[in-house]
Amino acid sequence: MARNVLISGAGVAGLAAAFWLDRAGFDVTLVERSDGFRRGGQAVDIRGVALQVMQAMGLLDAARSLRTRLKGMSMLDADGNEIHRTEERTYSAGRLDSDDIEIFRDDLCELLMKALSARVEIMYDNSIRAIAQHEDSVGVTFERGSDRSFDILIGADGIYSGVRKQLFNDEAACVFPLGVVLALFSTPNFIALDDWQIGYRVEELGYVIYPSRDKRELRIGVGFGAPEPALSRNDVDGQKRAVSQSCAHLKGDFPQFLDAMASTDQFYYNELAQIHLPSWSQGRVVLLGDAAYCASPFSGQGTSLALVGAFVLAHDLAQHPQNHADAFAAYENRMRPYVDLNQALVDPERQGPVPDDQLDAAKNGIDLADLLA
Numbered sequence: 497m498a499r500n501v502l503i504s505g506a507g508v509a510g511l512a513a514a515f516w517l518d519r520a521g522f523d524v525t526l527v528e529r530s531d532g533f534r535r536g537g538q539a540v541d542i543r544g545v546a547l548q549v550m551q552a553m554g555l556l557d558a559a560r561s562l563r564t565r566l567k568g569m570s571m572l573d574a575d576g577n578e579i580h581r582t583e584e585r586t587y588s589a590g591r592l593d594s595d596d597i598e599i600f601r602d603d604l605c606e607l608l609m610k611a612l613s614a615r616v617e618i619m620y621d622n623s624i625r626a627i628a629q630h631e632d633s634v635g636v637t638f639e640r641g642s643d644r645s646f647d648i649l650i651g652a653d654g655i656y657s658g659v660r661k662q663l664f665n666d667e668a669a670c671v672f673p674l675g676v677v678l679a680l681f682s683t684p685n686f687i688a689l690d691d692w693q694i695g696y697r698v699e700e701l702g703y704v705i706y707p708s709r710d711k712r713e714l715r716i717g718v719g720f721g722a723p724e725p726a727l728s729r730n731d732v733d734g735q736k737r738a739v740s741q742s743c744a745h746l747k748g749d750f751p752q753f754l755d756a757m758a759s760t761d762q763f764y765y766n767e768l769a770q771i772h773l774p775s776w777s778q779g780r781v782v783l784l785g786d787a788a789y790c791a792s793p794f795s796g797q798g799t800s801l802a803l804v805g806a807f808v809l810a811h812d813l814a815q816h817p818q819n820h821a822d823a824f825a826a827y828e829n830r831m832r833p834y835v836d837l838n839q840a841l842v843d844p845e846r847q848g849p850v851p852d853d854q855l856d857a858a859k860n861g862i863d864l865a866d867l868l869a
């Protein structure tokens with residue numbers, strides 16, 4: 497009998513898990529908080545072993561065709577003057593001569609979404625209000641609609657996972673703030689930036705800017721020291737004010753970007769943190785992706801960890817369809833060393849890129865040959 501699985505969160509991890517579980521014969525339902533597919537966000541990276549997973553999904557060529565095609569980058573000073581340029585790497589993608597794929601997060605999510613079969617049920621504009629674990633099922637109360645019962649619940653709902661909060665009820669013990677905020681927003685491409693990235697980094701403030709694939713928008717990421725006390729996650733006006741204050745001294749084109757930020761609804765603000773948990777599951781509930789083991793955008797590896805984790809978890813559930821405890825243990829045993837290597841990439845004090853050999857070891861730090869055979 498097919499087992500039914502609920503996945504909370506239709507981000508990279510949730511969509512990839514839905515793909516694999518559906519293919520393995522599970523009945524899959526996704527519940528997503530936002531009211532539809534969300535565009536925006538910067539580029540993310542698919543690296544190392546995660547490329548093998550994309551290949552196994554049949555999506556590698558499509559992902560390559562959607563990759564950003566930046567030719568290099570310039571570092572600017574606070575007045576907007578170029579102080580350094582390179583065609584060897586960009587701030588966001590790393591070395592340009594590698595096989596890794598830099599792709600906009602929304603393009604990747606759309607690709608994953610389109611790869612889902614019609615059997616996968618997606619509930620938008622809804623989320624889980626309460627979870628009740630029973631011997632043979634997990635009962636879920638949604639914000640909207642009737643209660644339902646599932647065999648397995650997967651929390652793939654990102655760094656501030658609601659499933660994790662309900663499951664472990666001790667956020668202070670597992671969320672390790674990095675003291676840095678990352679704000680991402682889109683503006684029209686006022687400066688006709690084409691195939692090039694511009695960046696700035698002095699002490700705690702840094703930004704990176706590059707055009708969307710169609711060159712009509714700029715995708716802007718600004719990082720700065722986290723305000724104390726932390727701003728409410730719903731206080732978007734306050735978050736935009738904090739970005740403007742941190743960047744008030746930046747000249748050149750930057751004031752124009754801040755003006756455009758004020759009116760955009762494509763704005764994402766996140767206090768960077770890592771998630772470290774002694775266990776990723778409890779009973780019939782298991783965590784996946786940033787919810788379980790966020791490494792933070794500083795690692796550049798969150799998307800690869802989500803893709804690989806989804807593949808491993810779905811494989812282990814298919815191997816142990818009647819024994820979720822064995823499946824969760826196998827998933828965790830295989831993934832932990834890989835997660836540890838990737839979380840260790842992060843050093844907020846480092847001014848330059850992660851050393852190439854350390855990144856190579858981390859992005860290839862798991863062997864999936866037996867699962868992919």
Ligand SMILES: Cc1cc2nc3c(=O)[nH]c(=O)nc-3n(C[C@H](O)[C@H](O)[C@H](O)COP(=O)(O)OP(=O)(O)OC[C@H]3O[C@@H](n4cnc5c(N)ncnc54)[C@H](O)[C@@H]3O)c2cc1C
Nearest residue numbers: 505507508509528529537538623653654658785786793798
């Ligand atoms: C809008 C957005 C933009 C991002 N932009 C970038 C970026 O530019 N650069 C970067 O490095 N990383 C970015 N990230 C994070 C990056 O996508 C993840 O680190 C990585 O891909 C791991 O994916 P994930 O699926 O575990 O988590 P996420 O990609 O965060 O996905 C989690 C999903 O769960 C949904 N969700 C959250 N809470 C609930 C809830 N209570 N109920 C139901 N659904 C819920 C979210 O809406 C989201 O769709 C972004 C995340 C989001 C949500």
